[in-house]
Amino acid sequence: MAVAAALTVAGCTDDGEPPAAASAPPSVALSFAPGAAGAGDPYFPAYGNGGYDVAGYDLKLRYDPASGRLEGSATITATATQDLSRFNLDLAHLTASRITVDGQAATGRADKNELVVTPAAGLVKGRAFTVVVEYAGKPQPLNNEALGVGGWQRTRDGAFALGQPESASTWFPVNDHPSDKATFALAMTVPDGVEAIGNGVPGRKDTAGGWTTWRWTETKPMASYLATVVIGQYRVKTSTHAGKPMVIAVPESLPATGPAARSLDRTGEIADFLAARFGPYPFDAYGGVVIDDNRVGYALETQSRPVYGNVFFRTRPNPTVVAHELAHQWYGDSVALERWQDIWLNEGFATYAEWLWQEHVGEQTAQQAFDRTYRGFDWQVPTGDPGAERLFGAAVYQRGAMVVHALRRTIGDEAFFALLKEFPAAHRDANATTEDLIAAAERASGKDLGDFFEGWLFGRTPQPRP
Known part of the structure; x- marks a missing residue:
């Protein structure tokens, strides 16, 4: 600290x-x-x-x-x-x-x-x-020496508050834990x-x-780390999607029709694709914000209005990162962590959403993405308990997505896609743990999955291909 x-x-x-x-x-x-x-x-x-x-x-x-x-x-x-x-x-x-x-x-x-x-x-x-x-x-x-800088950061024309696992306490008094x-x-x-852009539904100015x-x-x-405010010179575009407000903000330093703006303009389309797989969109507003600042080399699923570093849009549109952050609106935001150890529930499912989106647009199948990730993967860090210093490592994201795909192959598509909707519906606006996910998967499939999850989440050797 x-x-x-x-x-x-x-x-x-x-x-x-x-x-x-x-x-x-x-x-x-x-x-x-x-x-x-x-x-x-x-x-x-x-x-x-x-x-x-x-x-x-x-x-x-x-x-x-x-x-x-x-x-x-x-x-x-x-x-x-x-x-x-x-x-x-x-x-x-x-x-x-x-x-x-x-x-x-x-x-x-x-x-x-x-x-x-x-x-x-x-x-x-x-x-x-x-x-x-x-x-x-x-x-x-x-x-945080291991995880980097988070929270309020001043800019030339304003400021932004952004970060994980902690950010909120740098700009308001808070019980700063996702539980x-x-x-x-x-x-x-x-x-x-x-301009000052925040979470949720815009109100009177x-x-x-x-x-x-x-x-x-x-x-x-x-969860408190999902609260954000972005202040500066922004083009703010307000519209509606599926009867809900959509607010997209791109800094004036970037082209009005450049790769960042074109990527975020697909927010509604991508959210609808994910809703067909995860169930109804869980919040009252859509949108996104781009930050053109070299200190932001990441994107974060700030609730209802993800924030994206412009690093993702330097040369071309990147709807895949939009799919990742929008998937978090179900897995990570509506269903939030009870403890940070279970961050794979956020990142594994969001990374798998990237694979589903890429399959949808014809870039690669989910199986091809799994195979590429599986080859040569380092299994030394367990996905289900990566350690505080490895919250944002490959064991959480890439191996987390492999866990999700291996689960799909193990229980079959019918049970798997039912689970993708049932789990966020059961824990909507609440918190969940790995144990909750395991119980839900066993209910959906009618199978004892203890050995499967023990190996895929906690094993330190390559798991058999499903």
Whole structure:
């Protein structure tokens, strides 16, 4: 974890003593304790927090590209999952000036990249509560030595917030782990003539005093790392597809009809192709954003509006990467990770979606893609437990796709394509694990697949071709 800048809160001290109970029935014995300073993920124990479950984030922010300063407020609605004396929010490099819990002043202190909040009264298990944090500063990214830079990054004409496995804490207070999904609303105020693109359905734009407020709403629960905002000089094209808004943004630095724009213009077509295989599109909006910045050498499945580095479109259109990120809207976004170890559920199925798309357009069959990948593959890293430093390696993506294809060959097309729809339908707007996928595959096929998955997910030697 990167070191955090100092964070101060007016009147914020913490003596460690549990506060008084809040509206507790006299017959109930309460035992208030602090929420855990981490969600307990085996790969990233410090990510996220315990003691509460977030229902929604509502951000009202203002960003000045000239100074790099971000300021505003975050309103967080949540429910206590224990008798809670205090709780943590993830917040890096930003300074909170005022915190309230249910309208009452709360105290807080900084602890590395955490904001530790002590409400005026203890929060009883099962109680819904609302936190408002007013904060400001110049956001900075987080640098994971093994996985790279993620989070808020300033640009010449704006900024963007993007990254995996962590990003959100660099621009708003958050329970930053995918196991705690929540709805998301953003009102981002920027100077007139600057665009601000976020997740979900676009809302009303207001202009006053040389500033414009852009509004975005994602009403389906979302993992925190999938939240994004992209600020700068963009051509924003808004249309509808299948009765839902589609927003595509390409930077003005790129040609209006160049490879990037032509690739994203196929978003609706590709989403429809995937819907025929995975079931109905799971969100209320479509779209995509291209970032023309050498620091972004990847694409990310930010919910309802994937973000693509222009590296994919340097010389020609690339609808295959669009297929990959759109497949994540089912596998990775609507059905999110419960723990980072299971990232193959995201990347294996999205990579296999590339193979299905390539077969659809006549580039190669899924079997040919499997055969090319299988030849000479290094099996030393297990797909089902790659380790935190190899979250984005070949064992997760390419071998993950081979697992999916081998499963298809093992259970047959009828059961396989039924599974492709049944699994995201069963876990829509929720989380899932490898064990959930195995159980679903066994139900769909009527077969005991324990040995199959043990070998393909965890074996360190080449698996027999199915």
